[in-house]
């Protein structure tokens with residue numbers, strides 16, 4: 001298990017350089033593996049440039065799209081075409097612009113009856129892909145988990161003071177009441193079951209929360225993550241400059 005103090009920090013000059021670096025890092029990880037390559041995608045605004053970069057540049061021609069599988073770190077419980085939908089953002093930036101087989105996107109949008117039903121359906125799909133109901137740290141669920149960092153220290157939809165922080169017996173949890181729209185989120189066990197976890201952090205507004213995160217402030221949900229694999233912070237200079 002990797003703690004914050006063992007995380008690798010890379011500081012890039014600006015958001016475009018950050019996107020290019022993480023795209024190259026992702027491509028190297030994908031090509032180094034000879035079979036299925038599973039990525040948990042972050043929502044929010046920061047990763048959009050990365051997703052566009054993967055679809056638009058030399059990465060597109062050398063990425064192993066046929067064996068790469070794409071999952072959601074979290075999703076808002078809104079229609080797939082809603083401006084708040086992570087699926088919509090990733091569809092616009094990546095899924096509609098790269099040769100990704102529909103069967104490699106998990107899950108494809110559905111119209112579940114409730115956040116709880118959506119969480120249960122997603123968990124079933126994860127377990128089916130993984131091939132077991134219990135996570136084995138020697139066989140992580142994901143090859144890469146991409147995460148963002150909220151100004152309150154949340155990541156995915158693990159918000160401070162919410163019940164999902166304590167869920168260790170499920171892979172996906174419904175989050176109701178923390179935000180205007182209900183969410184579903186991977187829980188700590190699922191997020192941690194990854195060969196590599198990478199936070200993408202950009203902008204001067206993230207400077208203070210990144211400093212707290214790197215100091216291991218465990219009041220922050222992001223600081224409590226203990227991946228079975230490696231932990232990376234990719235930050236631009238605006239976010240990484242220390243006060």
Ligand SMILES: O=C(O)[C@H](O)[C@@H](O)[C@H](O)[C@H](O)COP(=O)(O)O
Pocket residue numbers: 042043044045046047073074075076086147148149150151154155156157
């Ligand atoms: O669905 C979401 O919103 C994300 O999963 C969330 O955890 C996000 O990564 C952070 O809020 C940072 O968002 P920004 O990249 O927009 O700052």
